[in-house]
Amino acid sequence: MNTAEPLLSVRDLRIAFDTARGRVVxxxxxxxxxxxxxxxxIVGESGCGKSVTALSILRLAGRGARILSGSIHLGGRDLLKLSDRDIRDVRGGEVGMVFQEPMTSLNPVFTVGDQIAEPLMRHRDLSRRAALDRAAELLDxxxxxxxxARLGSYPHEMSGGMRQRVMIAMALSCQPKLLIADEPTTALDVTVQAQILELLAGLQQEFSTAVMLITHDLGLVAEFAQRAVVMYAGRIVEQADVATLFRQPLHPYAEGLLASIPPMDEDVERLRAIEGTVPSPHAMPDGCRFAPRCPQAQAECVAVDPPLIPFPGDHGAACIAHTGYRVPAPGAVTQLPAGARP
Ligand SMILES: Nc1ncnc2c1ncn2[C@@H]1O[C@H](COP(=O)(O)OP(=O)(O)OP(=O)(O)O)[C@@H](O)[C@H]1O
Ligand SMILES: [Mg+2]
Structure with missing residues (x-):
């Protein structure tokens, strides 16, 4: 178990959007x-809340986003309590971000040189000339x-893979402590995907940067992450170190995701996808949110909304079948299984 103070510590984060159909959590x-x-x-199907969680760290979840509760500590400071000005300093400074589609994050009217130089001038007080020199080194x-020569290029003059490299150069320019990579390679073809992730892993070592890698692809998690959290319908349903998660998933949703990874040597036809779809936040099921899709659901599951119960070794799951959690009788003190921490 890692007892050192974490770099980033997110606690009980609840985020809602006010929509025309009412508030959704x-x-x-x-x-x-x-x-x-x-x-x-960070893995989970589409709509599970991966991006909203990641974006809210930098307060980029959008103007409709409401933080209902929680804290996000980075190096001792609660980012949720920072002023708008201070959070802007964190963006691109202590925390870098790489998104799926660089065209939406790169500005089409500025050269890539100017875009990489900008955070260096802002966060590192470099002159434009020094920042452009550093930008050239980073592109290299x-x-x-x-x-x-590429400093003067515009984003549309580059391929998707090159643009993603530019995004990485920008995100890492100020040597952030944390890099948030939200589906960083989904838009790229498989060979370029591998090159970009190898690059990220190499730079992460060089700069000692922590990475939050958000992806649908458990194969990428197996290859590049040390630990993983599995999200379902706005919650974390399992967390574990990657080897444990792959060897012994506890939550039926995590089992289902693992079962749907295509084996290298078998027909993709045999892929077992999880039946059904993620519930809409407008209509969350009572009890366990995965119960309506769960092949192992018991009668109790539609009534009990199990908390994430950590097991020894930092492995935890939110499933009554595996954690032994039962709904407490009215007035009773909640009994957690041996070894669990509340
Ligand atoms: N601006 C918004 N207004 C209303 N609802 C939103 C908004 N942004 C996100 N949501 C809702 O929040 C939920 C979580 O969305 P999020 O984008 O975090 O999912 P995700 O796990 O990143 O999915 P994907 O894998 O498709 O990127 C979804 O139900 C989504 O519809
Ligand atoms: Mg997303």
Missing amino acids: AVDGVSFDVAAGETLG TVGIPMAR
């Missing part, structure tokens, strides 16, 4: 830590040929 009581230098994988580091 997109992230509902999420807690996790990221240790300095480690890679934490991320594997862009003829880096200096």
Whole structure:
């Protein structure tokens, strides 16, 4: 178990959106830590709240987003309590971010040189000239040929893979302690995907950056992350170190995700996807949110909403079948299984 103070510590985060159909809670009581230098994988199907969780760390979840509760501590400061000005300093400074589609995050009217130089001028007080020199070095580091000549290119003049490299150069320019990578390679073809992730892993070592790797792809988690959290319908349903998660998943949802990874040597036809779909936040089931899709659901599951119960070794799951959690009788003191921490 890691006893050192985590770099990032998210506790009981609840985020809602006010929509025309009423308030929806997109992230509902999420807690996790990221240790300095480690890679934490965040997995789950579309709509589970991965991006909203990640974006809210930098207060980028959008104007409609309401933080209902929780704290997000980075290096001792609660980011939720920072002023708008201070959170802008954290963005691109202590925390870098890489998104799926670089065209939406790169500004089409500025050269890539200026875009990489900008955070260096803002956060590191470099002159424009020094910042452009550093930008050229960074482009070289991320594997862009003829880096200096490329400083004057515009994003649309580059391929998708090159643009993603530019995003990584920008995100890492100020040597952030934490890099949030939200589906960083989903838009790229498989070969480029592997190159980009190898690059990220190499730079992470070089700069000792912690990475939050958000992905649908458990294969990427197996390869690049040390620990993982599995999200379902706005909650974390399982967390474990990656080897444990793959060897002994506890939550039927995590089992289902693992079962749907195509084996290298078998027909993709045999892929077992999880039946059904993620519930809409407008209509969350009572009890366990996965129960309507769960092949192991018992009668109790539609009534009991099990908390994430950590097991020794930092493995935890939110499932009554595995944690022994039962709904407490009215007025009773909740009994947690031996070894569990509340
Ligand atoms: N601006 C918004 N207004 C209303 N609802 C939103 C908004 N942004 C996100 N949501 C809702 O919050 C939930 C979580 O969305 P989120 O984008 O975090 O999912 P995700 O896990 O990142 O999915 P994907 O894998 O598709 O990226 C979804 O139900 C989504 O519809
Ligand atoms: Mg997302």
